[in-house]
Amino acid sequence: MKNLSKMFLIIKLIVLKDLIEELKSKEIFVSIISYSVLVLVVVATTSSVNNSPEFFATIFWISLSFSIILGINKSMSKEFENKGIEFLITSPIDKELIMIAKFISNLIFIIFSSFFILLFNNVILNYDLFELSFFLLVMIINIGFSIVGTITYLLFSKVRGKEILSPMLFIPLITPLLMGGSVLTNQILENNIKNISWFGLIIGYDLLFLLIGLIISNIIFEE
Amino acid sequence: MIKFIFTSLTSIVFFVTLWMIFWWMPIDISQGPVAKTVFIHVPLAWCSMLAIIAVAISSIIYLIRKNLFWDQVAQATAEIGLIFGIIALVSGIIWAKPIWGVWWTGEAKLTTTLILILIYVAYILFRSLYKNSLQMKKIAAIIAVIGAIDSPIIYFAANLWQEAHPVTVIGPLADEESSFGADYGITLLISVIAFTLLFLLLTNIRYKIIKIENNFKENLT
Numbered sequence: 001m002k003n004l005s006k007m008f009l010i011i012k013l014i015v016l017k018d019l020i021e022e023l024k025s026k027e028i029f030v031s032i033i034s035y036s037v038l039v040l041v042v043v044a045t046t047s048s049v050n051n052s053p054e055f056f057a058t059i060f061w062i063s064l065s066f067s068i069i070l071g072i073n074k075s076m077s078k079e080f081e082n083k084g085i086e087f088l089i090t091s092p093i094d095k096e097l098i099m100i101a102k103f104i105s106n107l108i109f110i111i112f113s114s115f116f117i118l119l120f121n122n123v124i125l126n127y128d129l130f131e132l133s134f135f136l137l138v139m140i141i142n143i144g145f146s147i148v149g150t151i152t153y154l155l156f157s158k159v160r161g162k163e164i165l166s167p168m169l170f171i172p173l174i175t176p177l178l179m180g181g182s183v184l185t186n187q188i189l190e191n192n193i194k195n196i197s198w199f200g201l202i203i204g205y206d207l208l209f210l211l212i213g214l215i216i217s218n219i220i221f222e223e
Numbered sequence: 224m225i226k227f228i229f230t231s232l233t234s235i236v237f238f239v240t241l242w243m244i245f246w247w248m249p250i251d252i253s254q255g256p257v258a259k260t261v262f263i264h265v266p267l268a269w270c271s272m273l274a275i276i277a278v279a280i281s282s283i284i285y286l287i288r289k290n291l292f293w294d295q296v297a298q299a300t301a302e303i304g305l306i307f308g309i310i311a312l313v314s315g316i317i318w319a320k321p322i323w324g325v326w327w328t329g330e331a332k333l334t335t336t337l338i339l340i341l342i343y344v345a346y347i348l349f350r351s352l353y354k355n356s357l358q359m360k361k362i363a364a365i366i367a368v369i370g371a372i373d374s375p376i377i378y379f380a381a382n383l384w385q386e387a388h389p390v391t392v393i394g395p396l397a398d399e400e401s402s403f404g405a406d407y408g409i410t411l412l413i414s415v416i417a418f419t420l421l422f423l424l425l426t427n428i429r430y431k432i433i434k435i436e437n438n439f440k441e442n443l444t
Contacts, residue, residue: 216365
């Protein structure tokens with residue numbers, strides 16, 4: 001019990017550190033939200049916006065996934081600036097706890113930004129999608145985005161060209177999440193959720209990658 | 224001696240395959256000459272799937288035993304598997320346009336192959352950009368294993384997605400079945416054997432080159 005509370009304390013401290021730093025600079029939020037708005041501007045100026053659920057689902061998930069790549073790269077690269085990550089690695093903390101703390105920090109940034117992205121999507125694409133089922137869907141998919149994004153960034157963290165390599169692995173790995181997101185978004189917009197199995201796939205995928213992240217944390221964070 | 228026999232056997236089987244595809248097999252009445260692409264596409268796709276499994280198994284063995292041989296085998300297999308995968312995808316696209324009327328569909332096999340090619344491009348790029356070290360090999364092995372674990376999930380997800388998005392193919396022969404006879408099966412089987420032997424031969428050659436390169440770099444340092 002004492003060990004468990006110590007683990008929670010360590011995770012809480014790392015997450016708080018990231019949140020406080022972000023509240024001062026706001027770099028990650030601004031990057032994610034502004035990039036998403038840019039994608040929407042391109043869509044609005046190059047296509048005729050229509051009311052089909054598929055159009056909304058496609059644009060929303062494109063703008064969200066590409067903005068998240070930017071956000072996670074920004075968040076993780078801050079950790080590597082001035083060799084901050086080395087202080088974490090050399091401290092007597094389990095590597096798994098560092099991994100979980102980074103997942104949670106990135107997840108908080110992504111979830112907070114997602115609400116703004118959803119708001120802008122609704123306005124620019126003329127939709128009114130503020131349903132609880134959709135928020136739940138976005139939440140569970142963002143968990144997957146956060147975990148996969150963190151893992152892919154850390155795998156390539158010591159390579160020059162990581163800004164290119166990390167999305168090259170991130171996008172293929174999140175395709176099941178994007179497929180599920182797009183299908184369920186359509187069905188939520190039509191008020192007819194038919195494929196509940198997608199929720200199972202998404203949650204299972206998140207858990208699988210959480211497990212993979214914990215298993216490989218010692219290798220990734222080697223000194 | 225074994226290498227000479229294996230190379231000769233591969234060459235003979237390969238030339239027999241080419242003869243069977245381009246001379247022995249009649250041209251399909253409904254699909255025309257483009258139908259013969261299948262005899263190249265299917266074996267290439269089979270070899271690229273074989274490569275993924277081989278890379279994953281070699282990577283796992285490397286992570287457990289830390290024997291450099293398995294890392295070099297994984298690297299060689301990934302590179303040759305990637306080439307075979309790209310050619311399989313391109314040959315499939317060439318076949319699809321006149322037959323289905325579309326270059327691409329959301330079909331599960333196509334989506335899975337494309338995503339796996341991207342994962343293996345990332346694997347090979349990573350190996351070339353990262354300094355050659357023990358940690359690089361471990362991380363490369365992890366990327367390969369993640370790719371292999373992910374592939375059945377992507378296939379399953381793509382199947383589910385396709386149920387929700389049935390694809391309408393509008394080509395002139397979209398609904399017609401092939402009129403190939405029993406010789407189709409024999410030619411396909413010989414073709415699969417030929418390309419598998421070719422895959423093994425190329426992987427072996429690539430492995431030897433990688434081994435020589437690594438020994439050379441080690442001697443330099």
